[in-house]
Amino acid sequence: MYVAVKGGEAAIEKAHRLLADRRRGDRSVPALSLEQIAGQLSLAVDRVMAEGSLYDPELAAMAVRQSRGDMIEAIFLIRAYRTTLPRFGATRPVETAAMRIERRVSATYKDIPGGQLLGSTFDYTHRLIDPAMAGDHPVEPGARRAVAEDAAYPRVTDILNGEGLIEPDIASDAEPGDLTRDPTGFPAGRDLRLQALARGDEGFLLSLGYSTQRGYGRTHPFVGEVRIGLVDLEIDLPELGFAVNIGAIRVTECQMVSQFKGGGQDGPRFTRGYGLVFGQSERKAMSMSLVDRALRADEFDENRAAPAQDEEFVLSHCDNVEATGFVEHLKLPHYVDFQAELDLLRMLRREHAAEKTAETDRQEAAE
Amino acid sequence: MSLPAYNFAYLDEQTKCMIRRAILKGIAIPGYQVPFASREMPMPYGWGTGGVQVTAAILGPDDVLKVIDQGADDTTNAVSIRAFFAKTANVATTTKTAEATIIQTRHRIPEERLQAHQTIVFQVPIPEPLRFLEPRETETRVMHGLEEYGLVHVKLYEDIAQHGHIATTYAYPVKVEGRYVMDPSPIPKFDNPKLDRSPALQLFGAGREKRIYALPPFTQVTSLDFEDHPFTVQTFSRPCALCNATGVYMDEVVTDDRGGRMFVCSDTDHCETRQADGHTGPGLPQLGEHASSEQETTR
Numbered sequence: 001m002y003v004a005v006k007g008g009e010a011a012i013e014k015a016h017r018l019l020a021d022r023r024r025g026d027r028s029v030p031a032l033s034l035e036q037i038a039g040q041l042s043l044a045v046d047r048v049m050a051e052g053s054l055y056d057p058e059l060a061a062m063a064v065r066q067s068r069g070d071m072i073e074a075i076f077l078i079r080a081y082r083t084t085l086p087r088f089g090a091t092r093p094v095e096t097a098a099m100r101i102e103r104r105v106s107a108t109y110k111d112i113p114g115g116q117l118l119g120s121t122f123d124y125t126h127r128l129i130d131p132a133m134a135g136d137h138p139v140e141p142g143a144r145r146a147v148a149e150d151a152a153y154p155r156v157t158d159i160l161n162g163e164g165l166i167e168p169d170i171a172s173d174a175e176p177g178d179l180t181r182d183p184t185g186f187p188a189g190r191d192l193r194l195q196a197l198a199r200g201d202e203g204f205l206l207s208l209g210y211s212t213q214r215g216y217g218r219t220h221p222f223v224g225e226v227r228i229g230l231v232d233l234e235i236d237l238p239e240l241g242f243a244v245n246i247g248a249i250r251v252t253e254c255q256m257v258s259q260f261k262g263g264g265q266d267g268p269r270f271t272r273g274y275g276l277v278f279g280q281s282e283r284k285a286m287s288m289s290l291v292d293r294a295l296r297a298d299e300f301d302e303n304r305a306a307p308a309q310d311e312e313f314v315l316s317h318c319d320n321v322e323a324t325g326f327v328e329h330l331k332l333p334h335y336v337d338f339q340a341e342l343d344l345l346r347m348l349r350r351e352h353a354a355e356k357t358a359e360t361d362r363q364e365a366a367e
Numbered sequence: 368m369s370l371p372a373y374n375f376a377y378l379d380e381q382t383k384c385m386i387r388r389a390i391l392k393g394i395a396i397p398g399y400q401v402p403f404a405s406r407e408m409p410m411p412y413g414w415g416t417g418g419v420q421v422t423a424a425i426l427g428p429d430d431v432l433k434v435i436d437q438g439a440d441d442t443t444n445a446v447s448i449r450a451f452f453a454k455t456a457n458v459a460t461t462t463k464t465a466e467a468t469i470i471q472t473r474h475r476i477p478e479e480r481l482q483a484h485q486t487i488v489f490q491v492p493i494p495e496p497l498r499f500l501e502p503r504e505t506e507t508r509v510m511h512g513l514e515e516y517g518l519v520h521v522k523l524y525e526d527i528a529q530h531g532h533i534a535t536t537y538a539y540p541v542k543v544e545g546r547y548v549m550d551p552s553p554i555p556k557f558d559n560p561k562l563d564r565s566p567a568l569q570l571f572g573a574g575r576e577k578r579i580y581a582l583p584p585f586t587q588v589t590s591l592d593f594e595d596h597p598f599t600v601q602t603f604s605r606p607c608a609l610c611n612a613t614g615v616y617m618d619e620v621v622t623d624d625r626g627g628r629m630f631v632c633s634d635t636d637h638c639e640t641r642q643a644d645g646h647t648g649p650g651l652p653q654l655g656e657h658a659s660s661e662q663e664t665t666r
Contacts, residue, residue, distance in 0.1 A: 008442060008443040008445070008446035009450070012446060012447060080409040082407070083406045083408075084373065180404070180406075181404050183402035185402065187505075312505060321411075321412065322412050324412075325411035325412025325414065325575060326413045326575055327413075329411065329414060330413075332444055333444075334474070334553075335437055335618060336437045336438060336474045336537070336554075336616070336618070336633055337536070337537040337553050339619055340536035340537045340555040341536050342619065343536065343601050344532065344536045348531070
């Protein structure tokens with residue numbers, strides 16, 4: 001029996017009600033608090049802030065809760081909110097050399113000024129499911145280290161640069177582009193590329209970075225340094241004539257020391273790949289730095305053949321909110337277009353059948 | 368934490384100005400894809416974010432809005448977008464084509480001829496008609512610049528060589544005023560002739576791809592073809608089972624698992640209006656080994 005697709009409004013409302021019900025789950029179990037999510041699922045919250053490109057742990061925790069733990073959905077919620085926010089101003093560039101270090105490792109030197117600092121890392125854990133995770137056992141507090149007043153953690157790349165061994169990072173007063181405010185064109189500058197990568201999907205960048213290691217755009221990378229910690233945000237107030245500290249955010253920075261290049265005036269030296277991500281995410285920052293370096297192929301006259309070196313390919317496909325939207329939109333009704341295809345296919349099949357019959361007739365006549 | 372408050376029709380006025388500038392540029396260069404700084408909307412990409420941004424930018428408090436998806440006002444996404452504007456802009460909404468001042472659509476153009484005071488806004492997934500022939504934006508922009516459209520004709524020719532017919536049935540490419548080749552959005556090619564010299568303003572928004580383009584009223588729009596393989600549209604040999612309409616685009620509704628089919632108007636407003644005027648169709652069919660009843664005629 002033909003049932004018209006009436007009642008879309010009622011169906012949507014009921015679907016939303018059911019979604020809310022499923023999100024809440026068993027009512028006899030206490031609801032998750034934002035403190036629990038932000039405090040105990042903090043890496044999930046960090047990812048939502050990074051790819052949502054909005055630093056607000058409380059909002060990100062709300063988004064994780066509202067999305068039932070679906071990370072891309074949570075990122076989407078944050079993005080859709082972020083786009084409505086007015087811009088009051090821009091901070092000064094953050095000074096990562098002055099970071100309050102929580103973790104810092106270098107793969108290029110055994111020891112470095114300021115030292116290697118493992119911090120909280122999964123790196124040397126044995127991946128055995130801990131029976132304690134089934135309950136709520138007391139956990140010892142972490143040991144605190146004494147930090148000297150004059151402790152300094154110079155960036156490894158600055159140490160290399162002091163010797164002229166790596167391309168310098170030249171400061172610029174140019175206004176960086178913003179792909180959320182202006183339409184992107186190609187070729188895009190490195191500023192826009194880094195913005196796109198910082199907002200890009202962790203999994204996509206991970207696989208692209210991995211592909212460069214396997215030979216699709218190889219860059220001979222060494223982790224010069226990965227550092228995680230708090231950096232101060234300063235904003236210039238024209239009325240006051242000086243910069244004011246407005247708070248601190250946690251970031252992960254990766255400086256990848258890559259294949260040396262050149263001759264010419266400056267002689268051969270290492271090149272850089274850069275990654276900077278909100279929150280704690282080494283995987284994302286490292287992947288980003290690999291892809292950033294691969295995308296600089298033209299700068300170094302490298303043959304551009306691999307996906308990770310292809311700016312238009314990477315920038316057009318790294319955004320998971322765009323990607324999930326277009327992939328998932330296939331489930332929307334397409335029956336008007338499908339009907340058009342049906343018509344054509346049926347006609348082609350009729351013609352094919354008629355031709356076959358005619359051929360059989362011809363053959364029979366010949367025999 | 369302060370709870371968010373939203374502007375009339377959701378977007379802030381600066382964003383609307385930016386979108387309107389893109390629309391004006393599009394109107395000035397019919398068929399040309401204008402890049403614009405598409406915003407992240409509260410519905411997913413692919414759900415009509417481009418169309419929603421265009422509608423939000425042109426919507427005024429006195430407008431009457433109609434939203435259709437697949438020709439129907441009551442498909443879930445049409446309902447959702449209509450509700451979005453009813454909520455954020457508090458505008459009057461309608462399902463009647465004739466009463467609407469703005470019609471946002473996905474995949475169809477209403478059967479009733481649009482009028483000079485109306486604007487139709489198309490949701491566009493892939494605005495670039497050359498995209499599936501050349502994936503790079505850097506290349507396709509040059510091709511448009513140089514009016515280098517040979518590739519499209521080669522594609523259509525290959526269809527004819529392989530299948531005996533042009534095998535594009537929707538999103539059928541058109542040429543605008545003899546200049547730009549344009550994707551009319553995934554409307555069935557049945558609707559292509561309605562684009563030509565329409566008295567209504569026609570706007571196209573692609574959110575994810577960040578492009579807006581336009582056809583000002585009475586713009587000449589020609590579907591690409593060959594002299595010996597002229598452009599044709601679908602025709603349906605049976606009338607609408609509900610309102611007896613002919614010469615309209617139909618949905619094929621599967622009524623059972625033994626080949627039963629019925630054909631009804633895709634444009635629900637057109638169908639309902641005709642039924643209210645006393646037209647009735649043959650009703651439930653029609654067990655059919657002859658489910659396929661379409662042929663092509665030249666237009």
